[in-house]
Amino acid sequence: MNINKKENIAAYIFLAPALILLGLFLVYPSLLAIYYSFTDYYLLTPNDINFVWLENFIAIFKDPIFIQSLKNIALFVVLVIPIQVGAALGLALLINKQRKGNIFFKVAYFSPVVLSLVVISVLWLYLLNPSEGLINNILVNVGIDPQPFLSSPTQAMVTIVFVSAWQGAGYQMLIFLAGLQNIPGEVYEAGKIDGVNKWQKFYYITLPLLKPTSILIMITTLISAFKLIIQPMVMTQGGPMNATMTPVYYIYQSGFSDRMIGYASAMTVIFGIIIGIVAIIQSRVSREDDN
Amino acid sequence: MKKLSVFIAMMCAVLVLTACGSGGNSSANDNEVVVWFHTSLETPEGEAMQNTIDRFNEAYEGEYVATAEFVPRSGSGGGYEDKVNAALTTGTLPDVLTLDGPNTAAYAESGIIAPVDEYLTNKDDLLPSIIEQGTYDDQMYAVGFSESGVGIFYNKQMFEEAGVDLDSLPTVDEPWDWNQFLELNETLHNEFDKPVIDMGFDDKSEWLMYAFTPFLWSQGGDVVSEDGTTAEGILNDENSVKAITFIQDMVKNGYSTITPVDKGFHTGEYAMKFGGSWTIAELEEYPDIEYGVMPYPTSPDTGELVSPSGSWQYAMSASSEKQEAAGALIDFMVSTESLSEMSLANSVLPASYSAIDEITDQVSDEMNVLIEQNAASAQARPLLPSYPQVSRIFQDTISDATYYEENSDIQALLDDKAAQIQSVLD
Numbered sequence: 001m002n003i004n005k006k007e008n009i010a011a012y013i014f015l016a017p018a019l020i021l022l023g024l025f026l027v028y029p030s031l032l033a034i035y036y037s038f039t040d041y042y043l044l045t046p047n048d049i050n051f052v053w054l055e056n057f058i059a060i061f062k063d064p065i066f067i068q069s070l071k072n073i074a075l076f077v078v079l080v081i082p083i084q085v086g087a088a089l090g091l092a093l094l095i096n097k098q099r100k101g102n103i104f105f106k107v108a109y110f111s112p113v114v115l116s117l118v119v120i121s122v123l124w125l126y127l128l129n130p131s132e133g134l135i136n137n138i139l140v141n142v143g144i145d146p147q148p149f150l151s152s153p154t155q156a157m158v159t160i161v162f163v164s165a166w167q168g169a170g171y172q173m174l175i176f177l178a179g180l181q182n183i184p185g186e187v188y189e190a191g192k193i194d195g196v197n198k199w200q201k202f203y204y205i206t207l208p209l210l211k212p213t214s215i216l217i218m219i220t221t222l223i224s225a226f227k228l229i230i231q232p233m234v235m236t237q238g239g240p241m242n243a244t245m246t247p248v249y250y251i252y253q254s255g256f257s258d259r260m261i262g263y264a265s266a267m268t269v270i271f272g273i274i275i276g277i278v279a280i281i282q283s284r285v286s287r288e289d290d291n
Numbered sequence: 292m293k294k295l296s297v298f299i300a301m302m303c304a305v306l307v308l309t310a311c312g313s314g315g316n317s318s319a320n321d322n323e324v325v326v327w328f329h330t331s332l333e334t335p336e337g338e339a340m341q342n343t344i345d346r347f348n349e350a351y352e353g354e355y356v357a358t359a360e361f362v363p364r365s366g367s368g369g370g371y372e373d374k375v376n377a378a379l380t381t382g383t384l385p386d387v388l389t390l391d392g393p394n395t396a397a398y399a400e401s402g403i404i405a406p407v408d409e410y411l412t413n414k415d416d417l418l419p420s421i422i423e424q425g426t427y428d429d430q431m432y433a434v435g436f437s438e439s440g441v442g443i444f445y446n447k448q449m450f451e452e453a454g455v456d457l458d459s460l461p462t463v464d465e466p467w468d469w470n471q472f473l474e475l476n477e478t479l480h481n482e483f484d485k486p487v488i489d490m491g492f493d494d495k496s497e498w499l500m501y502a503f504t505p506f507l508w509s510q511g512g513d514v515v516s517e518d519g520t521t522a523e524g525i526l527n528d529e530n531s532v533k534a535i536t537f538i539q540d541m542v543k544n545g546y547s548t549i550t551p552v553d554k555g556f557h558t559g560e561y562a563m564k565f566g567g568s569w570t571i572a573e574l575e576e577y578p579d580i581e582y583g584v585m586p587y588p589t590s591p592d593t594g595e596l597v598s599p600s601g602s603w604q605y606a607m608s609a610s611s612e613k614q615e616a617a618g619a620l621i622d623f624m625v626s627t628e629s630l631s632e633m634s635l636a637n638s639v640l641p642a643s644y645s646a647i648d649e650i651t652d653q654v655s656d657e658m659n660v661l662i663e664q665n666a667a668s669a670q671a672r673p674l675l676p677s678y679p680q681v682s683r684i685f686q687d688t689i690s691d692a693t694y695y696e697e698n699s700d701i702q703a704l705l706d707d708k709a710a711q712i713q714s715v716l717d
Binding site for chain 2: 042043044045046062064129130131132148151153236237238239240241242254256257258259
C-alpha cells in the first residue's frame with residue numbers, strides 16, 4: 001500500500017510536465033474556443049463580449065468561402081493521402097535493401113521534412129514560376145506547353161498536393177522503414193521455400209505485416225492533411241478564385257485579419273468536429289478490416 | 292528525483308514568468324509618454340522617427356518626455372498588430388501608437404484611439420487625403436505621417452522603339468482616359484508581341500484594393516456607399532461594371548498578365564509598371580533603365596483623375612492618462628519639419644502642403660509627378676470597421692475578373708461580390 005502510494009505520486013510527478021503543458025496549450029485553449037464560438041468576441045473590444053449563441057454557426061453555414069474551403073480540403077485529403085503514403089512506401093522499399101550510398105538517399109528523401117514549410121513553399125514558387133521556372137523549362141524542352149500551375153483555378157490545388165506530398169513523404173518513409181525492418185526474416189525465408197516471386201512476396205508478406213504501421217501512418221497523415229495552411233498561404237494566398245482556400249487558413253484570416261474571434265472560434269469547433277468524425281470512421285474501418 | 296523536482300519547479304517558474312511578463316507601459320510620471328512604432332530602428336523610417344522623438348525631447352525639455360519602442364511588423368502585418376491586440380486585452384497600450392490607414396475606423400469604433408483634433412495646430416496644412424483617411428464620425432482620430440501613391444512607370448527606350456512620342460505623354464494636369472491608355476497599350480503590344488505592363492495582378496493582397504479602387508472612383512462607382520452601409524447597387528452598378536471591364540480588358544487583350552516576371556520592368560521585360568515611391572527606390576539599382584512616371588488614366592465619361600493613397604498614421608490611445616503630452620507629441624511629429632524629414636529619409640510622399648514645398652526641390656522629377664498627382668487627386672480608401680473583410684472581397688473581385696474566361700460576365704461577378712460584402716456590412 002505504502003509503496004503503491006509512493007509509486008502513484010511518482011507517476012503523477014512524471015506526468016506533471018506533460019499534463020501541465022497539454023492543459024495549458026491544448027485543453028484550456030480548446031475550451032476557450034468552444035466558449036468564444038457562442039459569443040461575438042471582436043478582437044478590438046476584448047472587454048465587451050456578448051453571447052450570441054448559435055448566430056455564428058448559422059452564419060458559417062451560409063458562408064460561401066467556408067463551404068468552398070471544406071470542398072477544397074476534401075479534394076486535398078483525397079488526393080494527398082494515396083500519393084504521399086504511396087510515395088513513402090515506395091521510398092521505404094527502395095532504401096530498405098542494403099546498398100551502397102543508402103545513407104545518402106535516406107538523408108535526401110528525409111531532408112524536405114526538416115526544412116520549414118515556408119522555405120519549401122518559396123522554393124517551389126520559384127520552381128513553378130510560369131515563365132522562368134525550372135519545371136516549365138523542362139516541360140518546354142520535352143515539347144509540352146508551359147503550365148500555369150498555381151495561377152490556374154483547376155491546377156493550383158493539385159500542384160499544392162504534389163508539393164505537400166513531396167515535402168511530407170520522407171517522414172512516413174522513416175516510419176515505414178521501421179515497420180519493414182520489424183518484419184522477421186524467417187517469414188521471407190519461408191516464402192522463398194514456397195517459391196514466391198517478388199510481387200507475391202510484397203503483396204502476401206510485406207503488405208499484411210505492415211498493416212499496423214500503415215494504420216498509424218494513415219491516421220496521422222489524414223489529421224495533418226486537414227491542417228493545410230502554410231502552402232496556400234505562401235504560394236497562392238488562397239487563390240485563384242478561392243481554389244486553394246483551406247478551412248484553417250480561413251479561420252486564421254477571420255480571427256486575425258478580420259478580428260472576428262467569435263466567428264473564427266465557431267469555425268474551429270465545426271472543423272474540429274468534422275476531423276473527429278473522419279478520424280473515428282477511419283479507425284473503425286481499419287479495425288473492421290482487422291477482424 | 293531531486294533533479295526532477297528542480298526541473299518541475301523551474302518549469303512552473305517559467306510558466307508563471309511568461310504569464311506575467313507583460314508589465315504595464317505607463318510610468319508614474321505624468322509628462323512621460325511612450326510611443327510604439329511599427330518599424331525597426333534599423334530602417335530609414337525608424338531612424339527618422341527616432342530623430343523626431345529626440346528633437347521633441349529637446350524642444351520640450353523639462354515639460355514632456357517621449358520614449359519610443361520599435362516593434363517591427365512582419366510581411367503580412369503581423370508582429371506589430373499582434374502586439375497591439377495583446378496589449379488591448381491586457382490594457383497595456385502605449386500613449387501613442389502607429390496604425391495603418393484602413394484601421395482607423397475599426398480602432399475608433401472600438402474606442403481604442405481618441406480624437407486628436409484639439410491638439411493639432413496645422414490641420415489645414417494636411418493633405419485632404421490624409422484628413423479623409425484619419426477622420427471617422429466627423430472627428431480626426433489619426434494623422435498620417437506620409438502619403439503614398441501609384442503612378443504608371445514607363446521605359447523611355449521601349450516607348451521610343453515602339454514609336455511613342457515621349458512629349459505627347461499625359462501629365463497630372465492633362466491625364467489620358469482609358470481609351471487613350473488602351474491605344475498606347477495596343478501600340479506597345481504590337482511592337483513587342485507580349486504583355487507590356489505589370490499591374491501587380493499576382494500580388495493578391497491589399498495592393499489589389501489600393502491600386503484598383505481609383506478606377507471605380509474615376510468612373511463614379513464605388514465599393515460601398517458613402518455612409519458605409521450598402522454594397523448592393525453600388526459595387527454592382529453600371530459604373531463599377533464599366534471600371535472592372537476596363538481592368539479585365541487589360542488582361543484579356545494581352546496587355547497585362549496575371550503572372551508577371553519578377554522585376555520585369557526593372558529588367559526591360561515590360562514597357563510599363565504600376566509603381567509607387569518604393570519603385571523609384573528600387574530602380575536606383577537598375578541604372579540602365581531610363582524611365583518616366585505618368586498619372587493614372589481616367590474614365591472617358593468623367594475625365595476625373597483619381598489616384599490611390601494612404602499610409603500609416605499616428606494616433607493617441609484612448610486609455611492614455613497623459614493626453615496633453617501625447618497630443619503635443621503627435622502635433623510635433625506631424626509638423627512641417629518632421630514630415631519633410633520623414634519623406635526625404637524614407638523616400639515617401641509628403642503628407643502636408645508645407646512639406647511638399649519644403650522638399651519638392653530636393654527630389655527627382657519622377658517623385659514630383661507622384662507628389663503632384665497625390666496632392667491633386669488622392670482618395671482615401673473607405674473607412675469601415677469591417678474593412679479587412681470588405682477589402683479582401685474586393686481583392687477577390689479584381690483577381691477573379693482577371694480570369695476573363697471564367698468570369699466573362701462582369702455583372703454576375705459583381706452581383707455575387709456585392710452580396711458578399713453586403714452580408715459583412717449587415
